[in-house]
Amino acid sequence: MKKTLRTSRYNHKDIENHWRDLWYTDNIYEAVDFSSKPKKYILAELPYPSGKSIHVGHAMRYTVPEIYSRYLRMQGYNVLFPMGWDAFGLPTEMYALKNNVTPQEATQKLAVDYKKAVMDIGYAIDWKREINTTDPGYYKWTQWLFLKFFENGLAEYKEMPVWYSPSCGILADEEVINNTAGEKVAERDASPVERKMFKQWVLKIPAYADKLLAGLEKIDFPEQIKNAQINWIGKRVGINITYNVKNSSEKVTVFTTRPDTNFGATFIVIAPEHPLVAKITTPENREKVHEYVRKAKNKSELERMGEGTKNKSGAFTGSYAINGLNGYAMPIYVSDYVLMTFGTGAVVGVPGHDARDFEFSQLFSIPVIRVVVGKDGDISPIERLDQVQEDVGTMVNSDFLNGLDIHTATEKIMDYLEQQGMGTRTTVFSIRDWVFSRQRYWGEPIPVIHKQDGRLEAVTTTADKVGVDRYLPVELPFSTDYTAEKDGTPPLGKLKDWVKTTDLQGMPAERETQTMPTWAGSSWYFIRYIDPRNSRAFADFDKMKYWLPVDRYFGGAEHTTVHLLYSRFWFRFFYDIGLVPCPEPYQWRMNGGLLLGPDGKKMSKRYGNVVEPGVLIENYGADATRLALAFIGPYTDTYPWNENTIVAMWRLVRTMYLLKDKVKTLTEEEKNTAAYKRANVSYNKLTKAVTSMIEVLKMNTAISEIMIFLNELKKYDYVDTHMWRGFIKVIAPFTPFVAEELWQTTNNYTMWEKNNSVHLQAWPTFDSKILEENELTIPVMINGKVRGQVNVVNTDTDVKVKEKVLADEKLVKYVTKDTILKFIYIQKKIASIQVKM
RNA sequence: GGGCGAGUGGCGGAAUGGCAUACGCGGCAGACUUAAAAUCUGCUGGCCGCAAGGUCGUGAGGGUUCAAGUCCCUCCUCGCCCACCA
Numbered sequence: 001m002k003k004t005l006r007t008s009r010y011n012h013k014d015i016e017n018h019w020r021d022l023w024y025t026d027n028i029y030e031a032v033d034f035s036s037k038p039k040k041y042i043l044a045e046l047p048y049p050s051g052k053s054i055h056v057g058h059a060m061r062y063t064v065p066e067i068y069s070r071y072l073r074m075q076g077y078n079v080l081f082p083m084g085w086d087a088f089g090l091p092t093e094m095y096a097l098k099n100n101v102t103p104q105e106a107t108q109k110l111a112v113d114y115k116k117a118v119m120d121i122g123y124a125i126d127w128k129r130e131i132n133t134t135d136p137g138y139y140k141w142t143q144w145l146f147l148k149f150f151e152n153g154l155a156e157y158k159e160m161p162v163w164y165s166p167s168c169g170i171l172a173d174e175e176v177i178n179n180t181a182g183e184k185v186a187e188r189d190a191s192p193v194e195r196k197m198f199k200q201w202v203l204k205i206p207a208y209a210d211k212l213l214a215g216l217e218k219i220d221f222p223e224q225i226k227n228a229q230i231n232w233i234g235k236r237v238g239i240n241i242t243y244n245v246k247n248s249s250e251k252v253t254v255f256t257t258r259p260d261t262n263f264g265a266t267f268i269v270i271a272p273e274h275p276l277v278a279k280i281t282t283p284e285n286r287e288k289v290h291e292y293v294r295k296a297k298n299k300s301e302l303e304r305m306g307e308g309t310k311n312k313s314g315a316f317t318g319s320y321a322i323n324g325l326n327g328y329a330m331p332i333y334v335s336d337y338v339l340m341t342f343g344t345g346a347v348v349g350v351p352g353h354d355a356r357d358f359e360f361s362q363l364f365s366i367p368v369i370r371v372v373v374g375k376d377g378d379i380s381p382i383e384r385l386d387q388v389q390e391d392v393g394t395m396v397n398s399d400f401l402n403g404l405d406i407h408t409a410t411e412k413i414m415d416y417l418e419q420q421g422m423g424t425r426t427t428v429f430s431i432r433d434w435v436f437s438r439q440r441y442w443g444e445p446i447p448v449i450h451k452q453d454g455r456l457e458a459v460t461t462t463a464d465k466v467g468v469d470r471y472l473p474v475e476l477p478f479s480t481d482y483t484a485e486k487d488g489t490p491p492l493g494k495l496k497d498w499v500k501t502t503d504l505q506g507m508p509a510e511r512e513t514q515t516m517p518t519w520a521g522s523s524w525y526f527i528r529y530i531d532p533r534n535s536r537a538f539a540d541f542d543k544m545k546y547w548l549p550v551d552r553y554f555g556g557a558e559h560t561t562v563h564l565l566y567s568r569f570w571f572r573f574f575y576d577i578g579l580v581p582c583p584e585p586y587q588w589r590m591n592g593g594l595l596l597g598p599d600g601k602k603m604s605k606r607y608g609n610v611v612e613p614g615v616l617i618e619n620y621g622a623d624a625t626r627l628a629l630a631f632i633g634p635y636t637d638t639y640p641w642n643e644n645t646i647v648a649m650w651r652l653v654r655t656m657y658l659l660k661d662k663v664k665t666l667t668e669e670e671k672n673t674a675a676y677k678r679a680n681v682s683y684n685k686l687t688k689a690v691t692s693m694i695e696v697l698k699m700n701t702a703i704s705e706i707m708i709f710l711n712e713l714k715k716y717d718y719v720d721t722h723m724w725r726g727f728i729k730v731i732a733p734f735t736p737f738v739a740e741e742l743w744q745t746t747n748n749y750t751m752w753e754k755n756n757s758v759h760l761q762a763w764p765t766f767d768s769k770i771l772e773e774n775e776l777t778i779p780v781m782i783n784g785k786v787r788g789q790v791n792v793v794n795t796d797t798d799v800k801v802k803e804k805v806l807a808d809e810k811l812v813k814y815v816t817k818d819t820i821l822k823f824i825y826i827q828k829k830i831a832s833i834q835v836k837m
Numbered sequence: 838g839g840g841c842g843a844g845u846g847g848c849g850g851a852a853u854g855g856c857a858u859a860c861g862c863g864g865c866a867g868a869c870u871u872a873a874a875a876u877c878u879g880c881u882g883g884c885c886g887c888a889a890g891g892u893c894g895u896g897a898g899g900g901u902u903c904a905a906g907u908c909c910c911u912c913c914u915c916g917c918c919c920a921c922c923a
Binding site for chain 2: 224254257312337344357558632633642652700708711821
């Protein structure tokens with residue numbers, strides 16, 4: 001055991017290296033299963049190690065939650081604040097290629113580097129719970145959980161239209177974004193993408209859409225996040241209406257949420273991919289329709305976007321559908337503004353009350369019928385786009401619906417259509433099956449085999465009991481070839497010996513060669529932290545019962561509709577099959593903002609504006625770095641990094657450190673001075689303010705309070721020992737290293753003893769009696785302007801304060817007994833007076 | 838086009854409807870120094886004024902209130918997310 005350091009100058013390196021070793025060696029931040037203390041599970045999204053080392057932006061997102069976790073520990077909670085590495089995926093593969101190592105080697109090295117960086121900042125982590133998603137002991141359970149989806153019919157192997165980029169291969173919807181020019185590109189490398197059909201594994205998240213919506217009501221997420229998820233799920237209640245095609249036995253079914261406007265329907269549009277296209281196109285229109293469909297299919301999504309939503313196009317099939325309500329013959333067109341993937345792939349055109357339908361009607365001179373009158377009472381024909389009303393009004397020209405409000409009309413006509421056998425109420429969702437396979441090397445192999453007869457078989461069907469260890473994990477075989485064939489055969493497909501296997505009957509079979517997406521390992525990682533070394537189960541049920549749900553979850557806004565929603569889906573499914581103890585994984589969520597480069601641009605190697613925490617820690621120390629990251633602004637906001645801030649924080653830490661020389665145990669007599677009393681008020685204010693600010697995660701203003709207190713202390717010659725010890729505990733979550741140094745010194749501990757660490761001490765309390773001010777000065781406002789002050793005491797009544805105001809010689813020129821119209825005194829806040837002008 | 842945010846000094850940002858600009862950065866002045874750096878002290882929203890003080894001021898305009906950065910209405914700008922979703 002080492003002796004406590006004692007230096008007269010502030011040397012961050014000596015202090016930090018010294019305590020870091022002792023903390024982690026003795027694992028002082030241990031999270032204890034089944035502890036009798038109340039638990040708090042504080043989680044920050046696990047990092048994805050793909051660059052040289054941890055990014056200062058990551059560090060900002062971890063620092064605030066980590067300060068909070070330290071505070072909770074000092075408040076007597078059994079805290080779990082874990083850390084691990086999400087290391088499968090393309091960036092690691094790219095990193096490996098660039099550095100001429102294997103992804104296995106790259107991952108190992110990055111995990112070590114990242115861990116060192118995280119340790120250097122001094123995060124309070126129980127390293128016994130560290131996980132790595134690429135560890136076979138981990139992904140065995142990712143595969144096992146995947147098989148639960150498979151066994152329950154929620155994982156399917158089917159032809160899917162997928163995004164394809166030559167450089168990234170096949171991508172999920174979530175990995176494709178619109179660039180600034182409005183083109184669809186791969187999020188990863190901005191390469192253009194196109195649509196292709198491919199046999200894919202999908203997870204059927206739409207089956208859980210309703211449960212995921214309902215679950216939102218019980219959890220404490222910001223409205224913004226809830227809305228984004230609701231929007232993403234895109235639940236729409238409407239009706240499928242079936243129309244007969246004139247002179248044909250065919251029928252066309254459309255989905256609409258606005259059946260109330262159906263008396264105004266003047267055409268039908270079907271998607272180019274719709275199976276009816278071939279059946280109902282009349283011979284004289286065949287050539288034109290065929291040409292249109294061919295062009296639409298060849299158009300990449302990029303071109304469709306490029307042409308924008310303004311320019312409608314289409315072709316007439318020559319057929320008509322009969323509106324069962326009024327016998328109107330609606331011409332049927334093909335147009336790419338209708339998507340095969342939403343609703344029924346066919347829409348009914350009501351140009352008077354839908355902007356897109358109106359635009360399309362103009363293209364083919366289709367009649368426009370008004371069936372809704374808005375608030376303005378305008379009943380003139382609809383001739384311009386700006387006259388198209390969508391969601392308010394009263395029905396006209398609509399037979400038995402006339403005069404009804406549109407919402408009442410909607411219900412009435414849906415009842416009618418159902419009674420007449422013309423329609424069926426339907427709910428549709430915009431959320432799609434989650435494409436869950438990749439044609440990449442560096443991921444979890446999907447643990448399924450293809451039997452000779454084409455049927456699929458889970459690598460283990462005896463799962464839970466003894467079988468699991470015999471068959472899982474399906475280990476990722478070693479390979480140095482990470483590229484897919486042009487035909488889509490994944491890299492693993494090239495390893496012929498590995499692909500060849502046998503099924504449970506011993507017959508020859510082939511392994512699945514696609515791997516899982518990066519999202520797989522991170523969909524359940526927070527469960528594994530609870531029981532990271534369990535080899536018999538993904539986690540012990542009783543331990544889950546103790547720790548779950550996560551109390552506070554911190555992460556990036558970019559994960560709102562991806563990771564955050566999809567991992568809720570995993571968890572909710574596990575709950576339904578009895579694997580986990582509660583329906584929702586995360587009780588509370590906050591999204592972190594972004595830290596920009598000093599130039600205000602997003603930190604990126606391209607701009608050369610990346611700030612590395614390692615450099616900051618080297619130059620200014622971890623304590624100053626932590627303060628800078630927490631002080632710079634509120635957690636949820638985005639702002640640029642400013643080098644000056646950390647210099648100021650270094651000075652602040654030094655000021656705190658050097659204060660130790662002013663510490664003295666004051667006698668009762670010395671405590672009986674005005675100076676001591678003032679200092680004591682400041683100290684109690686500090687404790688109270690910091691406590692309430694940490695509770696609401698406003699670390700920036702909490703640090704301001706620490707600065708205010710230090711500015712106050714400068715005025716005195718001595719700092720009382722009792723106050724000093726409380727102060728050290730207040731700063732402990734923010735600047736753990738210097739706090740430990742000061743704590744050990746002030747207590748004269750010569751030997752390190754785990755239980756004596758400041759971080760395991762109780763959070764200081766404050767005395768609200770000391771903060772009650774008996775006498776204070778309040779502003780006096782006259783006709784809305786502050787014109788002076790008066791001194792009041794607690795017991796002053798309105799009448800007393802009024803007397804004081806009237807007696808004030810400065811105020812007399814603004815107010816006298818005779819000019820007062822109205823007098824308001826807000827206790828201990830303000831006096832506000834209306835006077836005659 | 839839809840949804841969600843946000844507009845406060847030179848900059849990052851504070852402010853349960855109650856003295857707008859806390860705290861920090863930067864700037865200015867002073868102390869220490871042969872000098873500089875570092876450190877310390879003071880000042881620091883605009884305008885008028887020697888000063889006391891006055892006056893304007895939280896994107897723009899209106900409203901509610903004794904009192905509005907904060908609440909309500911109209912508008913402007915910026916950011917993020919979603920988007921021919923019927």
